[in-house]
Amino acid sequence: MYTETQIIKDTTQFSSNGHEGELVINVGPQHPATHGVLHLVITLNGETIKKVEPHLGYIHRSIEKMCESLTYRQFIYVTSRMDYLSAHMNNHACAMTVEKGLQIEVPPRAQYIRVIMDELTRIASHELWWGAMAMDLGAFTPFFYAFRERETINDIMEETCGARLTMNYMVPGGVMADIHPLFQQKVKDFIKLFKSKIDEYDELVTGNIIFQNRMKGVGLLSKEDAISYGCSGPVARGSGVSCDIRKLYPYEVYDKVAFDEVLENEGDSFARYMVRVREMHQSIRIIEQLIDNIPEGDFQAKTKAVLKLPKGEFYTRVETARGELGVYIVSEGGTTPYRIKFRSPGFSNLSALDHMARGSKIGDLMAMMGTLDLVIPDIDR
């Protein structure tokens, strides 16, 4: 049996060097601020963070292994369950990899629809992040304002794709169904609504003095560190790293539309926040350019009933709402992939958390985690 002093001694053994006075706190796996089953082991000295150690694997579903037993048409739906907030982009990346292997030319109509859907998903994802971010810092109301506009996007998705979150709308060669007759009108209505509401976001949260004080100068990540940790997406762009796949390696019709790559150079939490808020404006700009110009034609290229990728290795990447998603398929020439690897943005972004958090106060940790925009199923897959 343990005596009281022994128990105290035993807990100190968890700290890295066994120093007295260090405190180890477990945040998660069930904690409202981690947005999922993330387990952080935090070593503290008083209130100062000495080390943050993420423990992963609580929501590992072995999606990569599952994909090996599914055909090239079937495996796309599983990837909606990785980063469920950018399900469209995940499906897009997979469909593009299969198209690359089979050298299928995607009809222009499908390309336009795909990009519009991607950008709508990006706005929906950033909206949810914005609401959850404010909620992490204790402001509950913005969450509902964000969901109000997000609901409009979900309705558009439901009408055209058939589902609100896990759409499975992309198929190799195009999209599953043509757009709904009301789609264009509804997207235009949404743009109009969104433009009138986005200023509210700045009024409510961005300009708020409490919010700014908690975000500015917190969670600093330098440009060099962002590159060496492999960060991508808004996290890296908040540190001034130019890494937008849409701009640098354009796919589909991104080379035909005018939009800016959003860059902030401060590298703190507020910079990452501003990148996402400004990205929503850019997404609106992209949709506005495309929505009236969807060309007529097929929405799906003619493909064989059974898809067989030639022997070889295929890699494509897209820019999801969280960063760079890479899909790597090794094919042996059969109907199922030999090996699939997903390079998920969340995993690399999370790895920078320890570096960011060291030396800062524990109260700022949730603000930093919020700006990383973590989706845990994306990290574990």
Place this chain on the structure above:
Amino acid sequence: MFIKEYLTDIYKGTKSLLTGMKRTGYYFVRPREIITEQYPDNRETLVMAERFRGEVVMPHDANNEHACTGCTACELACPNATIKIITKFDITPEGKKKKALDTFVYHLELCTMCGLCVEACPTAAIKMGQNFEHSVYDRSQLTKKLNNPGSKIREGVE
């Protein structure tokens, strides 16, 4: 100088807080802008989107006939082994044997509503239904038989 900065900070802070409060107050006195749907109360008027994927259904016409030939294309397309098709052999008037559907077993508990079976069906015999209220007390109730009892294939569907 210090006091001036201190007071400016207080002024700016209060102003930013009031700006946010103004927005909240705006919606507080305008309940008409609330978009919340009171879900179980509005069940009678709730209309789901036409393409919404709630479950797989097999439409039957007035003569209790369906369009399923028992070709198992949906069974092969399904990633989760949700569909199991049991076939039988009918004897045609000419005395030949013809493959026909006996039972269309649909495991709703395994279905992820991806819609690949509907895409794969060559005769449009199945479609996605709009019903999404699937909760039951026992999981065995989720295994469904989609073809009606005594139903047969429609004339002319090959």
